[in-house]
Amino acid sequence: DIQMTQSxxxxxxxxxxxxxxxxxxxxxxxxxxxWYQQKPGKAPNLLIYAASSLQSGVPSxxxxxxxxxxxxxxxSSLQPEDFATYxxxxxxxxxxxxxxxxxxxxx
Amino acid sequence: QVQLVESGGGLVQPGRSLRxxxxxxxxxxxxxxxxxxxxxxxxxxxxxxxxxxxxxxSYYAGSVRGRFVLSRDNHWTRLYLQMNSLRPEDTAxxxxxxxxxxxxxxxxGQGTLVTxxx
Numbered sequence: 001d002i003q004m005t006q007s008x009x010x011x012x013x014x015x016x017x018x019x020x021x022x023x024x025x026x027x028x029x030x031x032x033x034x035w036y037q038q039k040p041g042k043a044p045n046l047l048i049y050a051a052s053s054l055q056s057g058v059p060s061x062x063x064x065x066x067x068x069x070x071x072x073x074x075x076s077s078l079q080p081e082d083f084a085t086y087x088x089x090x091x092x093x094x095x096x097x098x099x100x101x102x103x104x105x106x107x
Numbered sequence: 108q109v110q111l112v113e114s115g116g117g118l119v120q121p122g123r124s125l126r127x128x129x130x131x132x133x134x135x136x137x138x139x140x141x142x143x144x145x146x147x148x149x150x151x152x153x154x155x156x157x158x159x160x161x162x163x164x165s166y167y168a169g170s171v172r173g174r175f176v177l178s179r180d181n182h183w184t185r186l187y188l189q190m191n192s193l194r195p196e197d198t199a200x201x202x203x204x205x206x207x208x209x210x211x212x213x214x215x216g217q218g219t220l221v222t223x224x225x
Contacts, residue, residue, distance in 0.1 A: 001169065034211040036152075043202055043215035044144075044152065050209060087152050091210020094157060094166035096142075101151040 002026050002090050006099035012107040017078045021102045023071045023088035032092035035064055035073045038101075039084045047086075048073065078104075109133045109214065111203050116219030119193055127188040127219055129203030134214075137161070137183040140206035145199035146218075153199070157206070158186060171197075193223045 003026035013019050023033065031051040036044040046055045048064035051071055061076040075082055083106050088099040111134070115127040129141065143155040157166045158177040165177040176189040186203065201221055205214035 032210060036212075038152075043204075043217060044212075045215075046207075046211060046213050049207070049211035049213075055213065085151075089152075089154070089211075095168040096154040096157070096210060098144075098152040098154060 001095055002029060002093055002097055004088055004090055004097050004099040006086075006088055006102050008102060009100065010103045010105065012105050013078055014107045015078050015080055019075045019078055019104065021073045021086055021088075021104075023066075023073070023099050025069045025071075025090055025092075028068045029090045029092035031067050032090055033064070033066065033071045034089045034091060035062075036087045036089065037082075037084045038087065044087065080106075111205065111214060111216035113201060113203050113216045113219035116201065116221045118222045118224065120225050121194060121223055123193055124189065124191045125193060125221060127190065127201055127203075127221070129186040129188070129216065130184065131186075131205075134205070135183070141186050142204045142206055142212055143177075143188050144202045144204055144212075144215075145197075145221075146202070147196075147199040150199075155201070156188065190221070193221075195223050197221060198223045 005024045007022050033051045035048040038044040047058050047062050052064045063074050086102045112130045119125050142157050145153050145155050174192045179186045200218040202218045203216045204212040207213040
């Protein structure tokens, strides 16, 4: 199985900050990497698919990059509604696997 | 409005079985691959299983392979996750979710809670 490792596990930041979350795969997954945001008590929400494609309706302050084994999610200017938990997922091979999550908290 | 609706969760004793259902009002489930993803209380997301749009292929996480089985009804309006030999570590909120193509999930249900406890 492909292991997905996110860092950091938690992050404190302020409104307006630029934030980067990284995700590393245990083997190459080309660009089969997706990012989800989850708020407490809610289902996850797709932000980025295929490493860098912005899902329709998602604000442009979210962006993704990377290929192979190393990927990043960047939020260019944090807004209050962005404080949530973020997950990466590889969709290269089954079993599709998620990273352990990054909890983004208000500083 | 397209949505996915899970049902069938509840409290079950270890070793017993439970069948979850995923209904998709407004959605032709035969058009999409459908995933099951679970989330234990206070924990992260865990991918569980996937059924292909044609219903011919199913894939499972190692933690459930041999115990969980995917199926769909003859009219392809509902999908089922049959969970056998349940363990306490299967306790989680179970989501069904639509694959938009390429493995990414663009539509999630609200989840159904499964609690495995004596």
